[in-house]
Amino acid sequence: MLKTALRNVLAHKARLLMTVLAVTLGVAFVSGTLVFADSSTAAHRAALSKDYADIAVTVTPKDPPPGAASAAGPAGSAGDAGSAGSAGDEHATVLDDVLARKLAALPGVAAVRPSADGLATLNAADGSPLRTGRTWAHRAAAYVPGADGKDGRHPLTEGRAPRGGDEIAVDSGTAAAGRFRIGAEITLATDGPAMKKRLVGIVTTRDTRVTAGGTLALFDMATAQQLFASPGRYTSIDLSAAPGSGEAELSRRVAALLPADRAEATTGTAQAAQQAVLVDTLTRGNEKLSLVFAGVALFIGSFLIVNTFTMLVARRTREIALLRAIGATRRQVVRSLLWEAVLLGLAASALGFVLGLGIASVLPRILGTAGESLPRGPLVIGPLPVMAALAVGVGITVLAAWLPSRKAARIAPVEAMRVAEQPPTAAASRARGAAGALLLALGAGLLLSLAGAKDASEENLRSAMSGCALLVVAVIVLAPLLAVPVIRLGGRLTGRLGIAGHLAHRNALRDPRRTAATASALMVSTALVAGLSVIGHSTGQALDRRAAAGLGADYVISTHTASAGIDPAAVQRVTAAPGVRTATAVADSTLFIGGGVREISGVDPAAAPSVMKLDFVSGSLKDLGPGRIALSRTLARENGVSTGGRIDARIGGPGQDLAPYTVVGVYEDNPTAREALGARTEVQRNSLTPGSVQRVLVRTGGGAHDGATEDRLRTATGENPLLKIQSRKELVREAAGSLSTLLTLTYGLLVIGGVIAALGIMNTLAMSVSDRTREIGVLRAIGMDRAGIRRMIRLESLTVAAFGTLLGLTTGLFGAWTVGALTNGALKGYALALPWDTLLLVCVISLATGVVAAALPARHASALGPLEAVAEI
Structure with a gap:
């Protein structure tokens, strides 16, 4: 039986290719989105995190330095920014060169690094503010040369270090994003008026706050002190410990040296712990959103695998009957099919995981927007994506093969040789209907119970997600029963397209379970996009009314902080x-x-x-x-x-x-x-x-x-x-905040769902064409031309796509209507509004998916010659 399994895998190369493709893509979407989720979360954390690895103790002033704003004046003034640091020495911090030398002389101190840093926002070469979406990541600091004249934290790759008040250096990422060249004049601002400085150097940095999508501007020490502290003073002093010196002991020695009312010492470990709490709080939403994205990809990707193997085993019913007739037991037949699934799943899992890494690297560029790109960082490959790849590639594949193989093995050999397709019994249909109705009642009831919700609390959100999940599962369970009446109703339209339309309608009804399974992936993605786009559009209109309500002006000029x-x-x-x-x-x-x-x-x-x-x-x-x-x-x-x-x-x-x-x-x-x-x-x-x-x-x-x-x-x-110039539309976009990110991810789901659905339909049609080779030969023999065959296959695919689109739209709109109560409670003035243009686009894309998916199967079917097709076994 093992030899039989291996021969079966290699005997039908076209079938093998389609099956491997189905599993590979299912694995790729799941593992790719999980790697993207981990990488995105790590990049968000990196964008907010400072590295304290080489810092034992940091000395900071108890009262913050005066900053540029108090000295340079408000943003937009025409004064000279060079005098920014001349503000009141009465407020100057105690952190100066004298203190730095005293700290360096303490036992256990290996090195002392004074810093004068803050924030600086730059204009790109075209005059537009650079990466304004992350003002907290606009790092600015002093270039601090060591004994060799080089700053180890900021190695130069081009040009030289800044030496005067009119010079600046930036990191390579900032230079690329702003299209800066050595010698260019850069406009920037710290917390006051705009200033212009000449770019003299480009550096690299390991600061993840910069490499994840921020910017870095470097000045000579005197200029940095003038901008961010006061002349001769620092914003902080970092100390590294000598070997054998502990952080706690060193911190006590440093604290004893400091004036208790003007400066304090904090260990690197304590700073890292404080930062970790803050970063966890700020990135919690990103982690949940990314995992939801990955979960949806797993949900709809599984359809492609399960549907493919269900059809694959169903079409091999005669082959299984022959094995049973020559002496194979039911257990041997099932085991043979499972071995095929394991071998195929392992190979496809490896291919899918590699393809998933490509998807994970491309997703940030696809999901980023012109105004706000996602934080950048290396791919993070944890154990979860690897386990998910094996679970999907092997686990779901084996499960998808086991369920239909057990059913096929139970059929008597003579009966299986006589009938290729086994329609469900009336009892099975009644059980499916009862289960679907129960799930539908639970899901709809849970969603309707939110009608009186006053806010979008975590408990209400969990109820909404659970209700939507139950609703989608209920529709999937009921889809085979809904397929017959819905497709029959649509048959009135396809019937007007001649014999090809009539045959396409009959073919779609031939196996309602297969039609429903094929349409399910498209239904899920359509429901998600339709529902979330309705909520997003309705919320956007409410934000429009709130963000720009009472505004009679055409533009608003304001500060970022x-x-x-x-x-x-x-x-x-x-x-x-x-x-x-x-x-x-x-x-x-x-x-x-x-x-x-x-x-x-x-x-x-x-x-x-x-x-x-x-x-x-x-x-x-x-x-x-x-x-x-x-x-x-x-x-x-x-x-x-x-x-x-x-x-x-x-x-x-x-x-x-x-x-x-x-x-x-x-x-x-x-x-x-x-x-x-x-x-x-x-x-x-x-x-x-x-x-x-x-x-x-x-x-x-x-x-x-x-x-x-x-x-x-x-x-x-x-x-x-530092100044924002916004029209009414831009005010609304800013007020939308994370909503725009959610909608961007939603459209990404539509793309993924559309690809999965297209491949599912293509697989279904390809196997259907293979099953109906004799039938197509008869049609060709009695006069149907090649164009008619192609039209029949395309209309069948379009019928399946239309069925999935209709179910998806209905489910999504119902979910949006019920879940809208949460938004209505949290956002005053929320009212349900349908984005007709988006819904129309969803319909067009979904139907186009069916047309595109039918291209190859239709071409293959039309290429069959009448005699060759009739002679096929």
Whole structure:
């Protein structure tokens, strides 16, 4: 029987190729997505992590250094950035060269490395901000040469180290992303105005925060101190331990040397532990999302393998009957088929795993967007992808062969020789229907129970995922029973296409189980994309209404961080820019009111109505001024105050007492106006950056939204990379946040599901054509031409694809309707909205999948000659 198994594997090379291809691709998608999940998670962690391997103790100031913002002024000002570090020496840290020499003299210290580092955002060569999606990864530091004149942490690959205040070096990744060349002028900003420096060197770095997709800018030490600390001072001092010195003991020696009120020492182990907690918190969502992506690939990839082997064993029923007739036992027959499955699974698993590594390396580029690419890093191959490859390639393959082989082996030899296909019994159909109905009731009931959900809590999300999974499984179980009425209904359409359409309809109905299994992969992917796209579109519209609600301007110029500001002089340059009709500055700050902290916007009462759509319930802005504010309806209701009333509040940070404010108006909640409105001059005095504004609302002539207008506005702001210039659409995209990533992954699932479905349909049709060789020969003999044969096969494939698409759309839309209750509870203003263009595209792609999948089987079928086909055994 072992020899028989080996001969069977090698005897039918075309069948062997199709089966190996099915298993290989199933393994590739599963292992590839798991490797991608591990690699993506590792890259996200690397992008947030500093390496503490060679750091025993770090000395840092207890109070943060003054930074560039307090000295250089708000972003967008035209001042000289070279004086950034001259801010108040009274705030200078104790970390200086004197302390560094004292630390170096301590017993157990091997080396001391002072640092002056911070953040710097660069413009690319084309003037656009570089990698603005990760402001926390815009590393900036000093180039610190050692005794040999080289910085071991930043080896030069081209050019030289920066030596003066007008020079800069960057890492090779930043140079490639920004298209920088040695000698080029680079525009950058730290926490103030834009500055220009000449690129003199390109370095490499092992800092994973940079290599995973960040940027690195290096200055000479004096410039770095000026920008990020103060002249002659450092932001931190790292110490490495001599052999035999422990971190804890060294930390105690260092702490005894430091002024307790101005500096502190932390071991490298403690810093790494703190960082690990933070990174785990920030990357938990990425891990779950990647694993869900891999799980879905496993779910739909299994269909291809199971369906292929089910058909493979079914078409060998006569062969199994012959073996039984010449003396083989049922156990021997089953064992023979299982040996075939094991041998084929092992070979396909190896091929699939290699192909999966290719998929994992390509996915980050496919799923990344122009504005926000995924963090980069090496492929991480853990034990889970290897085990999954074997489980899918061997485990599912053996299971897929075992179930139909047992059924085939139980058929009497004479009966099997007489009938090739064994339709399910009435009892089996009733059992399938009952099981499917029960699963459908459980899934739908669980989803409908979420109708009253008030938020998207973890418990509600688990219920939603469980309900959706049960719903999909129920539809898969019921698909063979649904295939007959649905395809018969569609037969009225295909029947109008002549005899080829009529035969295609009959062929699709010949084996409803096979048709349903073939359509299932397409159904699952279509349901996922349809459901998530509906939720995404509905959420996007709600975010649109919230993110830009009350916005009468065409553009909003703002800072990337709340602590920075825009110099009022920049507003004048924006106002004078060509094409600008109105430009109004808004100062944002905090409002301490009623025991809580709220947001207040400082506006010019005369200009605000031209850029904000304010709907006042009572009062107006005309009386706005010092000591007088307007409140949103929600804030006024929470504090029990109305127009004309008085309330105690404080604008800005601590250090001031509450003061009485008169409420001059109450307006409908408005995200653009925030929760309260005050006079701009009063809010500016109490903002984090006094005298600055945080937003500029711009109206253009004719409401223009184009690249030229945005370029003019960026030029007017001095091309400061710290400033965002956003249209209404870009505001909504930013508000969507992780939703856009989820939708991108969803469309990736559509691609994977479409490929799997296409291969499943192709396999089904290829085996169906092989089974119907005599039938095709008879059709050719009685007059059907080659074009008619091709049309018949294509229409059959299209019928299967249409069936899967219909089930997928119905399931996805129902799931989106029920799950939408969670979003409605978490996002005010959410309402179900169908993205007709996306749904139409899904339908077109799904149906096109059927047409493409039929190409090769149709060509093979039409190439059969009548006599040759009839003579086939």
